[in-house]
Amino acid sequence: MSEGQVFAECRPLLFTIAYEILGSAADAEDVVQDSYLRWHGAEGKDIGHPRAYLVRTVTRQALNHLRSAQRRREDYVGPWLPEPVRTGPDVSEDVVLAESVSMAMLLVLETLSPDERAVFVLREVFGYSHREVADLVGKTETTARQIAHRAREHVRARRRRFTPDPRTAEEIVGRFLRAAGTGDVTALMKLMAPGVVHVSDGGGRVTAARRPVRGREQVARFVAGVARTSGLGAQAEFASYNALPALLVRSGDRLDHVLVFEIADALIHRMYAVRNPDKLGAAVVPRPLARRRNATWKP
Missing domain, CATH: 3.10.450.50 (Nuclear Transport Factor 2; Chain: A,)
Structure with a gap:
């Protein structure tokens, strides 16, 4: 499989991870594109697992972006809402994915620290193990477990569920x-x-x-x-x-x-x-979203 084909196959997953960490489709696109350039620039290096490399790169770039974005949001005029993404029926059919990208959930995620948000998203939505999460965010496994527990309790106390027919x-x-x-x-x-x-x-x-x-x-x-x-x-x-x-x-x-x-x-x-x-610049464009199917979090 060519480099372009590998990236195209991973792109919906990469965008979804970046969007859930950032709450901004435009910023998520920037992170995904920058991660592709970094991967392309690493050509010739021994990258045995391109998907894992891309997910790690996107996660860390999104975390860096989120830390600077949070400072900007403190000065935001009026209520801040996540950038809306147009979704298809396939997203609604995946209950975990649907709740994780809902406005209510994204606003709850805004109340987490950057590390808590990334760990929660990777562990509870995308189903990565604590060991994998630790590697993705650059923490020890013990620390990742502690962050995951703290974030899960925070979200459970604040989330609302809306699953209309x-x-x-x-x-x-x-x-x-x-x-x-x-x-x-x-x-x-x-x-x-x-x-x-x-x-x-x-x-x-x-x-x-x-x-x-x-x-x-x-x-x-x-x-x-x-x-x-x-x-x-x-x-x-x-x-x-x-x-x-x-x-x-x-x-x-x-x-x-x-x-x-x-x-x-x-x-x-x-x-x-x-x-x-x-x-609203790209709000009319449907966004393909994807996640791993072995998520542990049950809404």
Whole structure:
């Protein structure tokens, strides 16, 4: 198998690892490309296991990137949300992968230290052994085990699960879209859980709520107001992002935002509106995601 073929086969796995560590598709692409260049530059060296070499390189590059990114996020204007990735049905069929790339999980991972995040992702999502994880992140096996235990307990205490039936989700989003398009606040409220939360990420680049909007009536009125100004009902397209139901909302020829829904028991519990243009550049492009099938973490 040629060098290019090996890399192409590994690329979905490499991108998924980098994305889950970083929460940014653009940064993950940069890390994957840089790792390929490093691998290509190592041609002639004795690399007996190209896949292991690439995973190790991507992991360590992603960790370096995350440490600098965390400092930038401290100065972020308004709520920070992960960069949304467009996903296909195959991702939703893998329960572990689907939960690991959900907005809720990625936001929980943001509360971990860089080492905890990388170790959790590699061990619990991708199924690497503690010995393999230790090698990938440059730690001793004992240290890797301690970090993994600490990260797992942290995530267990904070994660939420949303596994809607795709047909039900599409129906609810369709009803949401019709109600928003007509400004029907009462109909919107009927679709929402009492504790519903709407989070907007404009990054200081575009107009967005600087704080999460909470409560059924407040969120319904906020959504109706946004719909009046953005033409939500007329320019929205149903899609799947981060293995969750979502809407692509356009303003003319420009993608205005991606609105991702968490739905449980036929009610909307959370909405994530990613409006920062820096996070929408490649949002319409489907992303092939992959993981090893022997993951130990059971959601």
